[in-house]
Amino acid sequence: MKKPVQLILLLITCFRLTAQMAVTMPGDFEKSEGLILTWNNQEEFNLATVQIITSVQQQTIPIWILYQSDPVPMDTAEISLFLISHGATVENVHFIPAQYQGNWIRNYGPIMGYGVFDQDLERFIYDAGYAYNYPPEDDSIPAQLAHYWHWPLAEIPLELDAGNLLNDGLKRGFSTKRVLEMNPLLSEIDIKNMLKEKYNLNDWVFLETLEHSDGGDGNRLDGFMLVLDFETILISEYPDTLPDYEVLEYNISTLQNFTNAFSRPYTIFRVPAPPMADGTFTTSQQGEMRTYTNALILNNQVLVPSYGLPWYDSVARAVFKEAMPGYQITMVDASALTPEYGAIRSLSAVIPQSHYLRIEHRKITGPQPYQPDVQVTCISKAGELVESMWMYYRVNSDTNYTKTPIYLVCPEHFGVIEGLAEDDTVHYYLEANSTSATTTYPLSAPDGNFTFWFDVVSEIDLTEKFNTSFVFPNPGNGMIRFQLSDKMNQAEMRLYTLNGQLLFETSVTNNQPVNIKRFVSPGVYLVRLNTKDKEEVIKLIIY
Template structure:
């Protein structure tokens, strides 16, 4: 594990102060090729929003083209907040490729202990897609001095950032469908995986396994960030539907029942908010995994995926404003993103303060 003392580290909540957000830029040799113009427009919108609030790390295969594009699109002061790094990439899902950061616990801050950036194995969500280039990005970033911290090697363990959530209070949430899926960490059992997670994230006192909610069209075997998210003040958000004709209805009812039963480590109920399930969106007959749970928290803002569904979009944005009072809540049309089976949180990775 390469830590002098593993108990000096903690996994920060996503809403803690950040130093920046990472994006991996799409190009013609990725699966975005058929809709490259549309997804580039979405990326420019994301870059515009992010750089209003904090730094942006742009990882790109064709770096000079991307620099020119962003310089033309952004205000000069926003462009100055971008850190560019050239890396080859298979795809663009930074949440599952980028390192997961641990910070020193408060009592060790004066000891000048560096953050640790955990470099897990990314294998294309269970060997479904090519991942050789993506799996090398973290080391390339580290050796170009992108991060202020220590890269910690966990290449013997498959773990994607979108597969875990933390309430910021010693509970780690994940889904059984994803972490026990084939071609990830066999022959490890669920008990083996839980033990490993608690070793890797030493400030976590328990792992809670979510058993329901996988969306049609989700290539990840049920990443938790598509169905269930944590927020400040012991708050949980999760998706649901009252449409008995929706194929997800029974499974989401079971998810609702499980979430209602959850308690904090202190034995208290969580504050619960049920996000609407967007109306079904199809691409060539395939249902796409549209979800409002895949939001991104910034310093002072929340970016929420929208789907040109005024009633549902407004309901999701209103809920997010209630959950994050004092934050700017900004909707970004994510209909192009879901064509490749993810959304805004999947495309991005945050780095805590002092890392980027």
């Protein structure tokens, strides 16, 4: 039986929610309808393109391949034969004649979003300048594609490299300060305000460039950072011997000063950057920058660069699986790409779904204060009628999800998970259905979901927070050390599972080795450090 308050709220249900903004720019992690790639005269790039195509073809989405139409047109039959001979099919593959020179369609290609044109919310293309040390043909690609697809074209009067543009989808955009160098006649505040206006965001942050390891003159943000969802950011981790180590850590401290659209600090995951083939790391701007953050998120799949380095590649896979539960993680060889200052994200661009539909949700994860009925809130935004929303949840070892409605009340929708016990672990995801589209959050559902639990441990706040102590190596194999904060000469260390089970405890001092191998298997754990006056909780990944 529905509770009386739910019946009352049903009477004030909002039957239609449309995007209130004139412009919406989706994040990397939002639903996509297609993929854009380019065909080149360099076989190593085309082999990487084939890997991308074969990796995503099970999604049955359109794949658009740009081929050079001038001065000597490429033969699409030869391209098709190359694809087939290397294990791909040409099903859902479409060819677009275009004029371009560069390999990195992400950097010079279309910046796509949703805008109001002729009273309707529809997809459009932003055309920014790309003439700063780059071929003019590349600069014209956004206009060429807008003309080919008959999409509206809007201008951003700035010189921009889209590999240097990330956003969280709701509140904030990010770039390195390279964008300031590309627009020397404008002030930082002018550039910031322009980007905020064009992306319809509240803030734009300029992070420090990595002058000694950022792969060429681009100094692009996606070389060391990727936004994984509305609340989560992935950042590379460098050895502390590299000249850009301090700069990268400074960027992290900058990000830790901000809150996301849900007024919480961003969750930041770290992934160790891999060395070059000879085992060393670049220390110059023109060196080879190997990275895992230059990854392509395409609906429920993530294509992650790989380099034939078993330890680094396996750790990267583990980090992505932890940060993006349920997503299909596909490793794609990028060894031939990084010497040219790019990787998988640089080689591709995604096309947003034709009908705008989004679920904005402050996810509930980890240990929570116990309550028998948990209310889950969200907002749906769409360019047309939102017909229904549902929450799917399962408890403990249940294999089947229970479906319960999300009530489309204003200003915030809600659903309720009822009758929970103190020792329950809950897995859930959300679904929205509009007149023409369906989406879930997370996009990896039902394989992926958000997980929370109740446990007595939650009463002592077993949640990761900003720490001044560190455990290293992290990820590690079980032989760890601690770099304690200035206020911690000695601390009590307790090791927990994510479900709050205590595995091991001991006293530790600064830089003391601790062997936890017999207590752990590959996975994610929480380490709590306590002194009389201070407590810190650190996430530890074991590979």
